[in-house]
Amino acid sequence: xxxxxxxxxxxxxxxxxxxxxxxxxxxxxxxxxxxxxxxxxxxxxxxxxxxxxxxxxxxxxxxxxxxxxxxxxxxxxxxxxxxxxxxxxxxxxxxxxxxxxxxxxxxxxxxxxxxxxxxxxxxxxxxxxxxxxxxxxxxxxxxxxxxxxxxxxxxxxxxxxxxxxxxxxxxxxxxxxxxxxxxxxxxxxxxxxxxxxxxxxxx
Amino acid sequence: xxxxxxxxxxxxxxxxxxxxxxxxxxxxxxxxxxxxxxxxxxxxxxxxxxxxxxxxxxxxxxxxxxxxxxxxxxxxxxxxxxxxxxxxxxxxxxxxxxxxxxxxxxxxxxxxxxxxxxxxxxxxxxxxxxxxxxxxxxxxxxxxxxxxxxxxxxxxxxxxxxxxxxxxxxxxxxxxxxxxxxxxxxxxxxxxxxxxxxxxxxx
Numbered sequence: 001x002x003x004x005x006x007x008x009x010x011x012x013x014x015x016x017x018x019x020x021x022x023x024x025x026x027x028x029x030x031x032x033x034x035x036x037x038x039x040x041x042x043x044x045x046x047x048x049x050x051x052x053x054x055x056x057x058x059x060x061x062x063x064x065x066x067x068x069x070x071x072x073x074x075x076x077x078x079x080x081x082x083x084x085x086x087x088x089x090x091x092x093x094x095x096x097x098x099x100x101x102x103x104x105x106x107x108x109x110x111x112x113x114x115x116x117x118x119x120x121x122x123x124x125x126x127x128x129x130x131x132x133x134x135x136x137x138x139x140x141x142x143x144x145x146x147x148x149x150x151x152x153x154x155x156x157x158x159x160x161x162x163x164x165x166x167x168x169x170x171x172x173x174x175x176x177x178x179x180x181x182x183x184x185x186x187x188x189x190x191x192x193x194x195x196x197x198x199x200x201x202x203x
Numbered sequence: 204x205x206x207x208x209x210x211x212x213x214x215x216x217x218x219x220x221x222x223x224x225x226x227x228x229x230x231x232x233x234x235x236x237x238x239x240x241x242x243x244x245x246x247x248x249x250x251x252x253x254x255x256x257x258x259x260x261x262x263x264x265x266x267x268x269x270x271x272x273x274x275x276x277x278x279x280x281x282x283x284x285x286x287x288x289x290x291x292x293x294x295x296x297x298x299x300x301x302x303x304x305x306x307x308x309x310x311x312x313x314x315x316x317x318x319x320x321x322x323x324x325x326x327x328x329x330x331x332x333x334x335x336x337x338x339x340x341x342x343x344x345x346x347x348x349x350x351x352x353x354x355x356x357x358x359x360x361x362x363x364x365x366x367x368x369x370x371x372x373x374x375x376x377x378x379x380x381x382x383x384x385x386x387x388x389x390x391x392x393x394x395x396x397x398x399x400x401x402x403x404x405x406x
Contacts (some may be wrong), residue, residue: 006268006270006275006277006297006298006301007270007275007276009252009255009256009260009271010256010260010261010269010272011247011256012252012256013253013255013256014254015252016249016252016253017249019249020237020238021233021234021237022230022233023234027225029298030225031226032253033222033294033295033387034223034224035253035256035257036256036257036320037258038271040257040258043253043254043256043258044257044258045219046220046222046250046253047249047250047251047253048250048254049212049215049216049218049219049253050216050219050235050238050246050249051246051250052216053212053213053215053216053238053239053246054214054238054239054241054243054246054247055243055246057239058214064237066209066211066213067209068210068211070213072209072210073210074209091236092236095209095232097244100210104351114210121288126391127350137300137314142320150328158307162343166260168315189319
C-alpha cells in the first residue's frame, strides 16, 4: 500500500489482514474492500468473533482441548466413552478426527511431539497429565494417534514405555495405503507395512 | 466444522472468516488457529482495525474516494494539480493508479459504470457531481479511466457527450499492447488499436 494519503483506517486494516499466513497485500486489500461493502453490524460481528475467541478461549482441564469452559464439550458429553483415550499432538487433530465421526471416546492433547531438534522434550508435553488420568482409573485403552514422522514415532515409543506398566490396551492408528490411492504410486514403506499389517477381508 | 461440541467461540470465528470471498472452511480454520496463537493484544488490534474501518470510513465530498475525513487526503493535498481530474469506476482503481505514482491530479469516483443489464443508469452514478466540479471552474482536463469493456466504453461515450460542452480537454487512458507482452499473442483488437494510435519513438 503506497496509497498513504487516502485513508489511514484502510491502510491499518490492510496491514493487519496481511499479517495472516498466506494472505498477501493484494488479497488483503480485496478482503478489506469486501468488508467495506458489508453492513456495520456484519463487520462488528466478524471483528468481535475474533476478539471474543481469543479472550474467551480456555483449555480443557481434562484433555487440554480448546474449550469455552473449564471442561470441554467432548469431556463433559455423557454419551462418549471415557474408557477410551485418543492421544493427539494438537487441537487440529481433534478437529480432524471429530470430523470423521468415527471416534466416540475422549482425547488427550499432548501439545506437541518429542523433537530434540526443536528443543521439545517429554517434560514439555502433557504426559504426566495423561498418566494421572490413567491412574485415576476407568481407562481401558489408549490410542496413539500421532503423525507417522520420526518425531511422532519417537513420542509413540516413549509413551508406549510409560503406558506399558498399566493394565490397559495400547494401540496406534492403522497405517496403510490411503483409500483411493493407486498401489503403484504408494511409497515402499507404506506399502510394505500395509502387507505386514493386512486385515481379514470383509464384504 | 462438524465439531460442534468443543467450542462455540471457535465455531463462530471460523464461520465469520469463511464468509469472506475465496476463504473456505479449511483456510478459515487455519487462520483462526493462527490467531489463537497470537497475543490478545494482536488479535484485538486486528478485530478493532476492521470495526474501526467500517465505522469510521467516510466518502470524500469532492471526489467520493474513501476517506478518514470529509475531504480525502488526495483532494486536500496542495501538491496535487486540481486542474486535472481522472474519472474512475471505484476506489479500487484509485488505489491502482496511486500505486503507479504516475498521476498527480485529482480523482472522481463514479461508483460504477452504465450497465442496463444490471439496472445501472447514468442517474445512479456521480455524474452530476462531476459536472458540478467542472462548472465550479479551474478544471483544464478530464481523463476518462474506465475499463475497456462494453459498459466502460458506453460510459465513456455518455460522459464525452456531457463534457464536450465545456472548454476542457477530454482524454482516455492509452490502450495498447501490455509492457512485457509478446506481440504474437496480443489480441487483434488491442494490436490493431496500438498501431492506429502509435506514438513517436522516444529514446
